[in-house]
Amino acid sequence: METVKVADKTVKREFPAMTVDEAYDTLKEMRVxxxxxxxxxxxxxxxxxAKEAKGSTPKEYWKLVLKAGEKLRSARPTAxxxxxxxxxxxxxxxxxxxxxxxxxxxxxxxxxAANDFITSSIDAVxxxxxxxxxxxxxxxxxxxxxxxxxxxxxxxxxHDMGKGIKVYCDETRPxxxxxxxxxxxxxxxxxxxxxxxSACRLFxxxxxxxIVGCDAISVNGALVNKVGTSQVAVLAHEARVxxxxxxxxxxxxxxxxxxxxxxxEERDPTEIAPKEWMANNPKVKFNNPxxxxxxxxxxxxxxxxxxxxxxxxxxxxxxxxxxxR
Numbered sequence: 001m002e003t004v005k006v007a008d009k010t011v012k013r014e015f016p017a018m019t020v021d022e023a024y025d026t027l028k029e030m031r032v033x034x035x036x037x038x039x040x041x042x043x044x045x046x047x048x049x050a051k052e053a054k055g056s057t058p059k060e061y062w063k064l065v066l067k068a069g070e071k072l073r074s075a076r077p078t079a080x081x082x083x084x085x086x087x088x089x090x091x092x093x094x095x096x097x098x099x100x101x102x103x104x105x106x107x108x109x110x111x112x113a114a115n116d117f118i119t120s121s122i123d124a125v126x127x128x129x130x131x132x133x134x135x136x137x138x139x140x141x142x143x144x145x146x147x148x149x150x151x152x153x154x155x156x157x158x159h160d161m162g163k164g165i166k167v168y169c170d171e172t173r174p175x176x177x178x179x180x181x182x183x184x185x186x187x188x189x190x191x192x193x194x195x196x197x198s199a200c201r202l203f204x205x206x207x208x209x210x211i212v213g214c215d216a217i218s219v220n221g222a223l224v225n226k227v228g229t230s231q232v233a234v235l236a237h238e239a240r241v242x243x244x245x246x247x248x249x250x251x252x253x254x255x256x257x258x259x260x261x262x263x264x265e266e267r268d269p270t271e272i273a274p275k276e277w278m279a280n281n282p283k284v285k286f287n288n289p290x291x292x293x294x295x296x297x298x299x300x301x302x303x304x305x306x307x308x309x310x311x312x313x314x315x316x317x318x319x320x321x322x323x324x325r
Contacts, residue, residue, distance in 0.1 A: 011115045014122075015041050020049050020068045027075035027082065030267075033147045033177050035215045036125060036248055039085030040118050042072040046089050047114030050107055058106055062097045065110060066090065078224060078265040078291045080216035080253040085121070088250065089114045124248040124305035129153030132211070132246055132303040133161055140208040141166045143200065143236075146226035147177035148213020150246035152184055154303065155211065159190050166191040168203050172226055174271045174288070200232055204239045214247035214302075218256040219318065221296035221311025223247075224264075227289050233298040242300045249304050249317050257318060265290040 014037070018026065023045035026032055032041050049068045055061025069090050073083040092113020096106045132154030136142070140158070142165055144151055158165050167185055169192060172178035178194065186192040195203055210232055216224035223229065223245055236243040253262060269278065269286035278284070296311035306317060 011118050015044055017048060018045050020045050020071055024071055024075050030175065033180065034149050035079050035081040035251060036121055036149050038076065038079050039081035040121050042082055043085045043089050043114045043117045046072060046086060047111050050110040055103060058097060058101065058103050061103045062106055065093055076265065077263045078215060081251045084250045085117055088117045121248060125149050125153045127305040128246050128303050129157035131307060133157035136163055136165060138163045141206055143168045143203060143207045143210045144181060145170055145212045145229050145232050146172045147180045148246060150248060151211045151213040152181060154246050155185060155190060156188055159188060168193050168195050170195050170197045170200055172228060173197055197228055201235050204235045204241060207241050210236045210241055210243045212245055214245050214251050215291055216253045216262060217247060217251055217314055218253055218262060219315060221314045223294040223299055224262050224291050227292045230292045230294040233294045237298045243298060244301060244303060245299055246303045249306055252314060252318050262293065
C-alpha cells in the first residue's frame with residue numbers, strides 16, 4: 001500500500017490515487033461501500049488536490065480548494081459522513097486562510113487536516129470494535145445488515161476474544177452489500193451464513209443481537225442506514241433482541257439540529273428491474289431509495305469511538321463536534 005508523507009504525517013493510501021472528478025464518479029456510482037470509506041476517499045482526493053492546486057494568491061488558491069470540496073460533498077446526498085469528512089478537511093484550511101496564511105500555509109493546514117481525519121476515522125473503527133465487542137456474550141448469534149466496517153470490527157473483535165459468535169448476514173438488496181460482509185467475516189474465520197432479506201424474521205428467533213452500521217444520525221438519535229435497516233430494527237424490537245448501531249461520531253447530521261429533514265437518496269430503477277422487463281411493463285412505476293430511517297425507540301444504543309451512547313445522548317456528542325460543521 002502506497003504511503004503519502006506530508007510534513008510530520010505519514011498516512012497509508014487506502015485507495016488508488018484519484019482526481020476530484022474521478023473520486024466524484026466513484027462515489028456517485030457507489031463503487032465504494034461503507035460510509036467511513038466514502039468519507040476517507042473524499043478526504044484523500046481533497047488532500048491530493050490541495051497538494052497540487054495552483055493559485056496566484058491565497059484567496060485564489062482557497063477558492064479552488066473550496067470548489068473541489070463542494071463537488072465531492074455533492075456526490076451522495078444522504079451519507080453525511082461525506083460532507084462531514086470534507087468539512088473537517090476544509091476547516092483546517094479555512095482556519096489558516098482566515099488568519100492570513102500564505103498559500104503554503106493553507107496547503108499545509110488542509111493536507112494535514114485530511115491526514116488527521118483519515119487517521120482518526122480508521123482509529124475510530126478499531127475503537128468501536130473494542131468497545132462493542134464487550135457487549136457481545138460468549139456464543140451470541142448476530143444478525144447484520146449491509147456492509148459496515150464499524151459493525152464488522154465489532155464482530156471481528158468478539159471473534160478475537162474467543163466468544164464463538166455466529167453471524168447471519170442478509171443480502172441487502174438491490175446492491176447485495178451483504179455478500180461483501182459475509183465474505184469478509186467468513187474469511188476471518190467467523191461462522192457466517194448468508195440469508196435473503198425476507199428471511200430476517202425467520203432467523204430473528206435464533207438471534208441474540210443485531211449489529212448494523214450507520215450512514216447518518218439525526219439530532220433525536222434516529223438512524224439513517226441502508227434501506228431495510230428499519231425493518232430489521234422493528235423485527236428485533238418485536239422479538240426482544242438488542243439492536244446495536246456501530247457508528248463513528250462524524251456521522252451525525254448537523255442539519256437536523258435546525259429542523260431539516262434527511263434527504264433520502266433515490267437511485268436508478270434499473271438496479272431493481274432489467275430494462276427489458278421495464279419496457280415490457282410500461283405502466284409499472286419504480287422507487288429505489290437507498291436508505292431508510294429507524295426511529296430512536298427501536299435502537300438500544302450506539303457504539304461510538306467515544307463510548308456507548310443511547311439515542312438521547314447524541315446531542316451531547318453534537319456539541320463537541322459542532323466547530324467542524
